[in-house]
Amino acid sequence: MAMTRSAPDSCPGVLRLHQAADGPLARVRVPAGRLEPAQVLALARAASDLGDGNIELTSRGNAQLRRVRDAAELTRRLEQAGLLPSRTHERVRNIVASPLSGRVGGRADVHGLAADLDAGLRAAPRLAELPGRVLFTLDDGRGDISGLGGDIGVHATDADEFAVLLAGRDSGIRVSAADAVPVMLAAAHGFLEVSSGQWRLREVADGPRRVADSLGLATAPQRLEFGATHEIPIGWLTQDNGLVALGACIRLGSLPARLAEFLAATERPVLLTPWRGIVLADLEEWAAEQVVRVLAPMGLIFDAESPWLLVSACAGKPGCAKALTDVRADVAAAVGEVTERQHWSGCERRCGRPPGAITDVVATPAGYRVHPAH
Incomplete structure (x- = not known):
């Protein structure tokens, strides 16, 4: 049964703030959660100068700033940092990917696919019409992302084969790595064709089947099952290349700007996770030891037994x-x-x-x- 929506979704962005009870809130899309050090620093300084002093991490690996005092200045800073590459498509860049993909385990590295998907979304004018609630998922086969209930996704079954997910379920369609992004983009167009104002694919009557049919691809008889997991990347994680990634819990997903500045100073990429934590990647062992020694007392949680x-x-x-x-x-x-x-x-x-x-x-x-x- 279709769900009827009487108004467009009201998901905030940078250009359209949400008027929260404590002041304007901006949501910054971070496809696949990846931030370069300069981008972490830009967010930290924006939080300090223009917000309440914290960066909120969301369940989609995005970032939020609360109590924004100067929307125009925030827009200028984020554009300069490469965090607002499209004014027309900013709210549709909801892409979650396995945080450890390409570094620790997994069947395939999906981070390159995430970048290609983001570029493909921004290059298609009509896809700016997607609701801000639509979620794209890329799971490298370990099962950490496919259970999050995305709208359109892929799940690696081996290094060069992916199951296509629609409304969080295996559609039976299998594609190569080269075809994964084009098929996801085609599915996004298909969503717009079958939607009559719904915000999520699962709200459309028979939506997953109709989108699958629009793709015109064969389906496999076996279907994968996905469940929600709580396997948060935490602590010392040895990467496949011998470097170290550090998984850290952030208390209730609120990252103080000062702590974010220290993360930026490591000059290593930071990955925001859909569990409102972070992964600091590509560290030498000595640097990882220093990070733990300095940042654990400041509030980063590296202990897998922490009740937080x-x-x-x-x-x-x-x-x-x-x-x-x-x-x-x-x-x-x-x-x-x-x-x-x-x-x-x-x-x-x-x-x-x-x-x-x-x-x-x-x-x-x-x-x-x-x-x-x-």
């Missing part, structure tokens, strides 16, 4: 007018007692809830209500 890896939360007060309480402060007070995955919400909407089995802790006028995982 088990909790997530919505914005809460004062950022959201619908929230009944300051959820993040409450999480911080309770995190030491957490022993299972929990998502804390300031109201029944449960914004930001990760997929999969997780205990919901929901604020009500009478206090928090706990909904066990199922």
Whole structure:
């Protein structure tokens, strides 16, 4: 059954800010989560000079700045840093890829595909009409991304074969690495053809089948199954080339600008993950040891046993007018007692809830209500 939408999606960007309860919010798309050091520094300085002093990491590997004071100056800075390469397509560049792909394991390196997909999206004028909620996923075969419920995606089955995913499910279509991006772009055009205003492919009546048919490609009888995972890259990760990547948890996805400046100073790429953490890649061993020694006391979490890896939360007060309480402060007070995955919400909407089995802790006028995982 199709879902009917009465208005275009209101996802914010840089050029269209969201008027949050605590002030204007800007969302910066970061395809595949990859930031160069100069871009990390640009975001850090923008957060300090123009925002509330923090970079918020999102569940799509993007970045947000809250309480933006000068939208025009923010736009200028982000364009200069290469973080706003298209004014027409900025909100449709929602691309999530396996963060460790090409460095640690995986069947194929999907980061080159992510860059090609981003370029292809920006080169197609009509694809600027995609809703800002549409999500593209690229999984290198390890299964960390395909369970996130994207709209259009590929999942590596070997080094040169990918399953095409539509609305988070295996369509049965198999393509080569060379055809992966063209097929994803064709599927995006197909979404626009079958949509009557819906924001997500799963909301379109028989949408996945109709888009698959529009591609005109054969399907395999076997279908892969994907489930949500919670295998967050954390700690010391030896790369296939002998260098080191460091996976770090950020408390509730809020990265202080000063800490981001230290990350930029390593002069290594930073990957934002859909678990609101980071991977600092391509380090020599001695440099990785220095990073841990300096940045762990500043707030980066490299410990896989930290309870902070088990909790997530919505914005809460004062950022959201619908929230009944300051959820993040409450999480911080309770995190030491957490022993299972929990998502804390300031109201029944449960914004930001990760997929999969997780205990919901929901604020009500009478206090928090706990909904066990199922």
